[in-house]
Amino acid sequence: MPHLPKINHLRAFEAIILHGSIRAAAKALNQTQPGITRTLQELEATLGATLMVRGTRGIVLTDAGRVFEARMKLVLYELERSVDEIQQINQSQHGTVSFGCSHLKTLRIIPSVMQRINTAYPKALVSLYEGQLSELLPSLRVGRLDFFIGIISEEISLGEFVEEPLMTCPFGVVARKGHPLANCTSLVELRNAKWYLPVADAGYYSHLEALLFPAGKGPETVVFKGDSFAVGERLVMEADYLVIAPLAMLDIDFMSKLFCTIPVKEKFPHGKYSLIYRQDASLTPLAKHLINEIRFECSKQVIQKID
Template sequence: MPNLPKISHLRVFEAIILHGSVRAAAKALNQTQPGITRTLKELETTLGATLMVRGTRGMVLTDMGRLFETRMKFVLNELERAVDEIKQVNQSQHGTVSFGCSHLKTLSIIPSVMQRIHKMYPKAQISLYEGQQSELLPSLRVGRLDFFIGIISEEISLGEFVEEPLLSCPFGVIARKGHPLANSTSLAELRNAKWYLPVAGAGYYHDLELFLFPEGKGPENAIFKGDSIAVGERLVLEADYLVIGPLAMLDIDFVNKLFCTIPVKEKLPDGHYSLLYRQDSSLTPLAKHLINEIRIECGKQVIQRVN
């Protein structure tokens, strides 16, 4: 590898060009004139070329000096940009971000995202709040949450937000393997089942009850509402409750071993997931990076379904 100039050489060369003389460059860099002259000579020796000569109005670039100036500015700009990026990452390592996410989607997206994020931002404090749009939107409006990912309802005004569609997922009825109703082929056969459904004042899950029970609920029907994955899992496995969720959940190994889809003939509405954040708020570098990782993970799921 050839002997390369030092950053201090480039800074001095840049200062002489900017200020027009060795004396002015020395004053700007808080160095002595002999020191500036010595550094310039070291740079010229390293390059094997004369970069500047004294003129009637100060230092003047030679042809080789003008050639080197262009490259030198590019190198310094790139180094400054790299330093800025590193500083942003270091600051983000100590930063915080809070976001909301549909509790069912957290199973398939968030684990992989968190794994990658914590490698780059090991000191970051990240808070996840599970729930549906109608429940978490107030927190997003007042700034308690940086962003939300979930199924977006057309019934709710989103004028102050930016909405970015991420992916659409087919939904189905999910039960434990071996459930007495596991082989049912219509929703009518599930009228008397027990259901665990998310709390939702509007949107997908709010409208879903009308779809699930078009002829009304059966006399033994029971609906328990909540937003806890842990509670839902125990209810399904130990109390024979049914849930509605994205079929992509069953692509996760431990979920596939314990749960199954009930093959009803009725096609449930797809869930359309979007990213939501406030228009009047600047996202931190950490939040932007987290969002980008979520976009990447959603893109992977889309590709997997296509293949």
């Protein structure tokens, strides 16, 4: 069996990458610079490869370093998760979990879910990251996120993940009530509108511009991209931006009072929401509990639609 790196080797390597230099890494880890240098040398000797070199702007990873970085992060995340899982077994009220979610969908399911999680795990730390799958996939892949809930697209390969369909939602053009374009019936009439669209390299939202502007953008068209719901809400309410969103958002009381659907004749593809997590991931008890609560909330919404 080959010699394996030690945890302190991985921590030092991670710190150097994170902080950009050996000096900054030593300060962050409360160690001496020669000590960090020696640890890096031990790691490189163990692996038989140079992992990083000094460049004009700081530390630069070699090809071997880039390959090792991804694996190193996964190892550290899995170790941290294992420690957390043991702590959750010993102290059932504690735990940590991080997950990603398409921001608009969280508006309906997260409040009820978190009420029950807070009751079952009053001392738990739950972190939610807004964004589309194409943006959050790297974090999911290396274990920074335990799971993701959002729109799934066939163009994004998910061979290494478990995918569990949750629900399907219709999408449409949403504006503030009283918007000057609120009564338009065609996308052609919205050609010069201002749009706030999610950042996405692939998947559902990556093709929206082609759907929105079949004849090209108008001379006054503005497209602003971001993944912050708070920013999007302000842009819609105060600057007359339009968004493409799941129509279910208008089922929420406070949202229905502020926003409306623009009745364009063109139809948008339905969003297929799924739960995604790594096949080889060992989910902690808290993560499993949270996923079960999310499944329950999604199933309630599906039943309500049928009714």
